[in-house]
Amino acid sequence: MFKKLFSKLTIKQKQALWGYLFLIVPMIFYLGVRFYPTLNSFYISLTDWDIVSKNKNFIGISNYIELFHDEVFWKTLGNTFEYIIYGLPLNLFLSFVIAYNINKLRYGLTIYRTLYFIPYLTSLVAVSWVWRWLYQPIPLGIFNNFLAQFGIAQQPFLESTSQALPSILAPTIWVQIGFQVIIFLAGLKGVPKYLYEAADIDGASNMQKLFRITIPLLRPTIVFLVVTGSIRYLRIFTQVYNMTYQGEGGPLNSTKPLVLYIYNSAFRRFEMGYASAMTVILFVIILVITLFQLKVLNKHD
Amino acid sequence: MIKFIKENHIIAYIILGIGGLAMIFPFVWMVSTSFKEPWDVFNLAIIPPNPTLNNYVRLLTVSNFSRWFFNSFLVGLSVTVSVIFFDSLVGYTLCKFSFKGKNVIFILILSTMMIPTEMLVIPWYNMSRELGWINNYWGIMFPGLMTGFGTFLMRQFFYSVPDDLIDAGRIDGLNEFQIWYKVAMPLVKPAVSALAIFTFLGNWNAFLWPLIVISDNNLYTLPVGLAFFSGEFQTEWEMVMTGASVATIPVLIIFLIFQKQIVEGIALTGLKG
Amino acid sequence: MKKLIMILLVMLLAFGFTFSAAAEKVEITYWQYYYETKEETINELIDMFEKENPDIEVKHETFPYENYNTKVAASVPSGSGPNIINLYYGWLPLYINAGYLKPLPHDEFAPADIEEEFFSLVSAAKIDNHYYALPTAVRSLALIYNKRLFKEAGLDPEQPPKTLEELVDYAVKLTKRDKAGNLIQEGMTMALRGQLHHWVREVLIRQYGGQPYSEDNREVMYDSEAGYDAFGYFMDLAREHKIGEPNFMTDDVTAFKSQRAAMTIDGSFRIGTLDKVGNLDYGIAELPTHNGIKSNFASFWANGITSFTEGKELEASIKFLKFLTSDQAMQLWLTNVGELPAKPSAAFTDENRNDPKYGPFIRGLEYAHATYFVDEMSQRQVWTDAYDRVMLEGKSVKEAVDKAAQEEQKVLDEYYEGK
Numbered sequence: 001m002f003k004k005l006f007s008k009l010t011i012k013q014k015q016a017l018w019g020y021l022f023l024i025v026p027m028i029f030y031l032g033v034r035f036y037p038t039l040n041s042f043y044i045s046l047t048d049w050d051i052v053s054k055n056k057n058f059i060g061i062s063n064y065i066e067l068f069h070d071e072v073f074w075k076t077l078g079n080t081f082e083y084i085i086y087g088l089p090l091n092l093f094l095s096f097v098i099a100y101n102i103n104k105l106r107y108g109l110t111i112y113r114t115l116y117f118i119p120y121l122t123s124l125v126a127v128s129w130v131w132r133w134l135y136q137p138i139p140l141g142i143f144n145n146f147l148a149q150f151g152i153a154q155q156p157f158l159e160s161t162s163q164a165l166p167s168i169l170a171p172t173i174w175v176q177i178g179f180q181v182i183i184f185l186a187g188l189k190g191v192p193k194y195l196y197e198a199a200d201i202d203g204a205s206n207m208q209k210l211f212r213i214t215i216p217l218l219r220p221t222i223v224f225l226v227v228t229g230s231i232r233y234l235r236i237f238t239q240v241y242n243m244t245y246q247g248e249g250g251p252l253n254s255t256k257p258l259v260l261y262i263y264n265s266a267f268r269r270f271e272m273g274y275a276s277a278m279t280v281i282l283f284v285i286i287l288v289i290t291l292f293q294l295k296v297l298n299k300h301d
Numbered sequence: 302m303i304k305f306i307k308e309n310h311i312i313a314y315i316i317l318g319i320g321g322l323a324m325i326f327p328f329v330w331m332v333s334t335s336f337k338e339p340w341d342v343f344n345l346a347i348i349p350p351n352p353t354l355n356n357y358v359r360l361l362t363v364s365n366f367s368r369w370f371f372n373s374f375l376v377g378l379s380v381t382v383s384v385i386f387f388d389s390l391v392g393y394t395l396c397k398f399s400f401k402g403k404n405v406i407f408i409l410i411l412s413t414m415m416i417p418t419e420m421l422v423i424p425w426y427n428m429s430r431e432l433g434w435i436n437n438y439w440g441i442m443f444p445g446l447m448t449g450f451g452t453f454l455m456r457q458f459f460y461s462v463p464d465d466l467i468d469a470g471r472i473d474g475l476n477e478f479q480i481w482y483k484v485a486m487p488l489v490k491p492a493v494s495a496l497a498i499f500t501f502l503g504n505w506n507a508f509l510w511p512l513i514v515i516s517d518n519n520l521y522t523l524p525v526g527l528a529f530f531s532g533e534f535q536t537e538w539e540m541v542m543t544g545a546s547v548a549t550i551p552v553l554i555i556f557l558i559f560q561k562q563i564v565e566g567i568a569l570t571g572l573k574g
Numbered sequence: 575m576k577k578l579i580m581i582l583l584v585m586l587l588a589f590g591f592t593f594s595a596a597a598e599k600v601e602i603t604y605w606q607y608y609y610e611t612k613e614e615t616i617n618e619l620i621d622m623f624e625k626e627n628p629d630i631e632v633k634h635e636t637f638p639y640e641n642y643n644t645k646v647a648a649s650v651p652s653g654s655g656p657n658i659i660n661l662y663y664g665w666l667p668l669y670i671n672a673g674y675l676k677p678l679p680h681d682e683f684a685p686a687d688i689e690e691e692f693f694s695l696v697s698a699a700k701i702d703n704h705y706y707a708l709p710t711a712v713r714s715l716a717l718i719y720n721k722r723l724f725k726e727a728g729l730d731p732e733q734p735p736k737t738l739e740e741l742v743d744y745a746v747k748l749t750k751r752d753k754a755g756n757l758i759q760e761g762m763t764m765a766l767r768g769q770l771h772h773w774v775r776e777v778l779i780r781q782y783g784g785q786p787y788s789e790d791n792r793e794v795m796y797d798s799e800a801g802y803d804a805f806g807y808f809m810d811l812a813r814e815h816k817i818g819e820p821n822f823m824t825d826d827v828t829a830f831k832s833q834r835a836a837m838t839i840d841g842s843f844r845i846g847t848l849d850k851v852g853n854l855d856y857g858i859a860e861l862p863t864h865n866g867i868k869s870n871f872a873s874f875w876a877n878g879i880t881s882f883t884e885g886k887e888l889e890a891s892i893k894f895l896k897f898l899t900s901d902q903a904m905q906l907w908l909t910n911v912g913e914l915p916a917k918p919s920a921a922f923t924d925e926n927r928n929d930p931k932y933g934p935f936i937r938g939l940e941y942a943h944a945t946y947f948v949d950e951m952s953q954r955q956v957w958t959d960a961y962d963r964v965m966l967e968g969k970s971v972k973e974a975v976d977k978a979a980q981e982e983q984k985v986l987d988e989y990y991e992g993k
Contacts (some may be wrong), residue, residue, distance in 0.1 A: 012399070014477075015398050015399065015400065015477070016398070016399070016400035016401070018394075018398065018476075018477040018478075019394050019398040019400045019403070020400065022390050022391065022393075022394045022477075022478075023391065023394060023406060025387070026387055026390075026391045026410075026447055026452075027406070029387075029446060029447050030409065030410060030413060030447070033421075033425075033443065033444055033446075034413045034416060034421070034449075035409075035413075036424070037420075037421045037424035037425055037428070038416050038420065038421065038424075040424040040427070041420050041421065041423060041424055044423060044424065044427075051647060098317065098320065101310070101313045101316070101317055102317060104310050104313055105310060105313065105314065105317075106310075108314070110560075112317050112318075112321055113564065114560065115321030115322075115324055115325055116320075116321060116324055117556075117564070118324065118325055118328065118553065118556070119324060119325075119327075119328075121502065121552045121553065121556050122328075122506075122548075122549045122552060122553075123505070123506045123523065123524050123527065123545075123548045123549060123552070124506060124508065124524070125506075125508060125524040125525075125527045125528050125531075125545075125548070126331075126524075126527060126544075126545035126546075126548045126549050127327075127545075129527070129528075129531045129541050129542075129544075129545055130327050130328075130330070130331045130542065130545055131327065133538050133541065133542070134327065134330070136538075136821075136824065137756075137757075137819070137821060137822065138752075138756045138757075138758075139343050139758070140342075140343070140538065140823065140824065142330065142345070145345060148754060148756065151754065153754060153755070153756075154754070154756050159820075159821050160966060161962070161966045161967065171327075174324065174327075177324070179567065182564055182567045182568055183567065183568065185568070186567075186568030231417075235417060235418075235419060237419075237508075237509060238508045238509070238524075241508075241528070242528055242531070245767070245821075246767075248955070250958075250959075250962070251962045251966060252959055252962045252963065252966065252967070259419050259509075262419055263509070263513075266422075266423055266426075267426075267513055268643070268951070269949075269952070270647055272423055272427075275423060276420075276423050279417070279419055279420035279423065280420070282417055282419055282420060283415075283416065283417060283420045286415060286417050287415055290414075290415050516637070516645040517635070518635060518636075518637070529637075529638045532638045533608060533638045535824055535825070536823075536824045536825060536827070536828040
């Protein structure tokens with residue numbers, strides 16, 4: 001009977017039916033596992049739910065007001081932006097320099113690319129623990145032993161409020177270089193050779209070629225890396241969780257990023273409502289960055 | 302001479318070489334320490350003075366590493382199969398079919414890329430508790446079974462499949478599912494393999510959600526197991542390095558085998574995304 | 575080929591899901607945090623218990639200390655948690671309030687009997703005339719010192735420091751630095767995150783004439799002269815005498831184990847760990863006194879039954895809990911783990927009191943105080959932060975203590991207001 005009905009439909013109608021059929025399960029998934037939880041998050045952020053008690057009491061925007069007065073929240077937000085502001089430009093600069101130079105090479109491109117890419121692949125948890133160990137005080141840590149051999153005083157690294165954040169940034173940048181180098185290399189390949197040849201005829205210097213041709217043509221690549229990179233840095237969590245004592249983002253919250261504060265609030269102190277309010281703020285920040293990307297890219301096109 | 306150095310970028314070779322060695326130094330040091338006896342850990346020699354496999358043997362006996370390894374593998378594989386299936390089917394549908402609401406659905410799926418996982422973990426956790434998904438494989442896997450990014454990527458690639466081929470399939474009496482599977486999919490193999498590798502790696506290394514949803518030691522994935530193991534053995538750094546090596550080496554092997562696909566995949570997604 | 579893969583996948587999944595469905599025996603699950611000797615001893619006790627009760631099977635699971643509390647809170651409400659659970663006494667209020675624990679049935683564990691048999695600090699597990707958990711053992715603090723390092727420094731290994739002043743002198747003599755000034759041997763471990771925050775809170779503050787909390791435990795009282803003096807004493811050890819650093823050799827236990835710390839203040843449970851280290855010759859003494867005041871800190875981990883445990887599982891869990899709090903278990907716990915029996919009758923025997931290792935701890939129990947924690951983790955953090963504020967941010971001791979008091983009061987208020 002269905003077959004009969006089905007055969008009466010036009011090709012277009014049949015296609016539409018197939019389309020809906022293919023989309024049923026995915027739509028249930030996206031509604032149930034993406035959209036509903038997103039709305040749920042907004043709702044939880046307006047309650048005082050604490051896992052422990054069964055009921056969620058609606059408390060309006062109290063969580064947001066409390067956030068506004070919470071110095072730890074501002075501290076973690078500040079830290080998060082420090083990660084982005086210090087980490088991302090350095091990361092892009094290093095990656096570009098490396099990619100630019102690798103791109104000049106006639107031989108060994110694969111080997112170099114591999115060397116720089118390896119850190120990107122490894123488990124961030126493993127990376128964090130390796131670096132945490134490198135940073136240990138004498139007699140355990142390599143870095144301090146190395147400094148001592150040159151008669152330089154040992155450094156506290158992860159145990160200092162001023163050095164801990166850069167100490168966590170170092171492996172973060174180290175991991176990300178591989179990814180960015182590959183994207184830059186792909187971008188550099190896309191720059192037409194004849195432009196350089198034309199510049200050579202005009203007698204342009206290497207610097208002029210770099211700033212007049214290469215970088216302007218890499219603009220989409222750079223925008224892409226800035227946006228993906230800043231979102232990645234914004235969500236920094238694993239390395240801080242694994243590199244600081246008891247995953248607390250210490251000393252004195254000096255390394256604690258927003259996501260770690262969210263995690264600790266939600267799953268260690270069980271303040272689900274409060275943590276949800278912070279996730280909403282994270283969401284808004286990411287939304288703004290993404291919209292910025294769309295705008296910049298569209299203008300370019 | 303100077304001209305030779307300049308023309309062949311000898312300085313670039315040297316500096317990049319030093320940089321490259323610096324890049325892999327932490328790894329070399331990690332692997333080297335995993336072969337050291339506890340009393341040699343303070344010894345700064347790169348080659349272990351008394352190489353030993355004891356740490357690996359001990360790792361397998363005192364911890365559940367083999368089980369965590371299996372869990373990560375199972376989760377990574379299952380999620381990858383699901384992502385490939387659904388993302389390409391949806392991507393294909395949104396690319397090649399025309400029906401009412403297509404654009405709305407596409408925009409909806411696309412917009413999920415803007416929702417950070419961190420925002421979803423609390424509701425997911427709540428949901429898992431109510432549905433009994435805490436502490437089982439399904440609980441780890443369900444959030445990643447489909448991705449907005451993969452759908453978007455596949456949709457872009459399906460544009461390269463000529464409509465004529467699809468029509469030819471229809472004339473041959475294939476149904477729409479068969480056309481997708483037998484005609485369209487083989488033509489986007491590079492994209493499929495790139496998506497597969499990323500999905501697998503992403504899940505293999507995923508940390509936040511498994512950390513939250515799993516509390517049973519037997520169900521830890523490798524990163525979660527490694528984090529807890531390292532916390533427990535923090536003072537025995539040779540054991541921590543052995544654990545880190547075990548978690549890292551398989552990924553390196555995968556990379557060396559699929560190097561070309563991975564690198565091209567990243568470049569492709571970078572340009573298309 | 576594809577079919578094969580599918581079958582394989584299905585098998586793998588099935589393997590994971592059906593892992594636990596096995597026998598007709600009653601299976602109960604026991605949880606505690608990972609501590610080597612505790613894990614081994616519980617396994618031994620389970621073997622003994624299962625021999626006596628062949629129809630019961632106890633599944634034993636451990637989690638790293640760092641994440642234990644999280645795992646408990648996450649799992650119990652989902653009903654996938656354990657039947658019997660080992661909890662730090664400082665966490666009990668939270669779990670009892672949330673209805674995670676079942677009150678222990680009066681016919682099996684009568685409150686009057688418990689109060690007669692157990693140390694009075696066990697009453698931290700009592701709310702509204704119901705006990706919710708019982709310990710196998712309690713613990714107190716003592717000064718543990720390395721005899722070999724004492725001899726090296728020309729100190730008499732049989733005469734450990736008796737007062738806080740002596741402690742400073744000894745610690746200074748026992749500290750070693752290399753030419754560049756890097757610490758290579760600690761006079762005393764300085765990790766507040768270990769047991770030392772208890773030392774400051776319940777011992778030093780009282781010895782300087784103060785009181786850490788009000789009688790009803792709801793108010794922080796150490797933002798006083800006594801509090802500043804007590805913490806000042808501690809910070810002088812770090813700043814002025816520079817006898818140790820919190821992260822030296824990763825942590826205090828490792829530093830002492832590897833003979834790079836001459837003294838440490840720790841609980842009796844550490845004896846088991848220390849005895850496993852070859853050629854470590856150590857002594858144990860009661861905590862140094864000050865102004866003639868003796869004080870100590872006592873605490874315990876207690877076993878409770880989760881509220882979703884019913885029927886046969888409940889019967890089995892009660893049996894197991896009785897077994898865990900039996901004299902037999904307490905004795906084994908003392909010899910294996912080094913934690914002290916939770917009943918005075920068993921603890922205060924002459925033999926125990928004069929034991930060279932346990933003696934100082936047991937004597938310490940007589941004048942020990944227990945802190946009524948409401949959130950042990952945050953309340954500990956307050957003190958490690960106070961240390962960092964002085965050392966890393968150059969704040970004064972008074973500022974740091976005031977800030978600590980203010981933060982800890984906030985933690986207490988949040989708890990008691992929510993009640």
